[in-house]
Amino acid sequence: DYELCEEWGHLYPVPREDLINLHREHLLHLLEVGDMEKALQLLQRIEEPGICLAISEQSLDQHPNLAASHFLADYLTAHFYANLTTSRRNEIQALYMGSKVLLTLPELSRVNYFHLSSKPLLMLEQLLMNMKVDWVAVAVQTLHQLLFGQEIGFTIEDIDNLLSKYAEKALNFPFALKEKRS
Numbered sequence: 001d002y003e004l005c006e007e008w009g010h011l012y013p014v015p016r017e018d019l020i021n022l023h024r025e026h027l028l029h030l031l032e033v034g035d036m037e038k039a040l041q042l043l044q045r046i047e048e049p050g051i052c053l054a055i056s057e058q059s060l061d062q063h064p065n066l067a068a069s070h071f072l073a074d075y076l077t078a079h080f081y082a083n084l085t086t087s088r089r090n091e092i093q094a095l096y097m098g099s100k101v102l103l104t105l106p107e108l109s110r111v112n113y114f115h116l117s118s119k120p121l122l123m124l125e126q127l128l129m130n131m132k133v134d135w136v137a138v139a140v141q142t143l144h145q146l147l148f149g150q151e152i153g154f155t156i157e158d159i160d161n162l163l164s165k166y167a168e169k170a171l172n173f174p175f176a177l178k179e180k181r182s
Contacts, residue, residue: 031068
């Protein structure tokens with residue numbers, strides 16, 4: 001049905017907003033079923049960059065599943081970096097990094113941290129609080145690779161400070177040890 005509507009739009013004038021809504025719904029459908037190749041083809045078929053940007057941003061704002069969010073954040077960063085405001089750019093890059101970190105976690109555990117996908121530092125802190133040290137190691141390595149040469153509102157130093165803070169708390173003993181007397 002989406003393809004038929006798209007063909008109809010080529011034959012008859014369709015208001016811009018209706019065209020954006022049609023393509024957004026089609027894109028979200030393709031991403032929901034996991035057909036990233038057709039989703040990319042759909043975005044490439046859209047001739048006007050402004051419409052493509054609007055569709056991609058609106059789709060991302062609908063908070064689709066993890067793979068779809070990752071795809072859209074990557075697409076927006078790759079194709080519309082210069083068209084985005086600094087705050088929007090940071091938000092999208094943080095979502096990209098957060099979704100990348102989520103993809104490193106065991107599949108059954110991702111749902112517990114999905115709500116933090118746009119806040120990688122909070123996700124890292126939550127993993128630390130939940131004592132998921134092995135997962136933290138992979139997440140930190142992933143973030144270090146992604147942050148190299150990027151500016152998105154937090155830095156490698158922020159990650160190191162967070163790790164130091166929790167390492168210090170892990171060594172804090174709330175009571176004094178008593179000497180054993182024989």
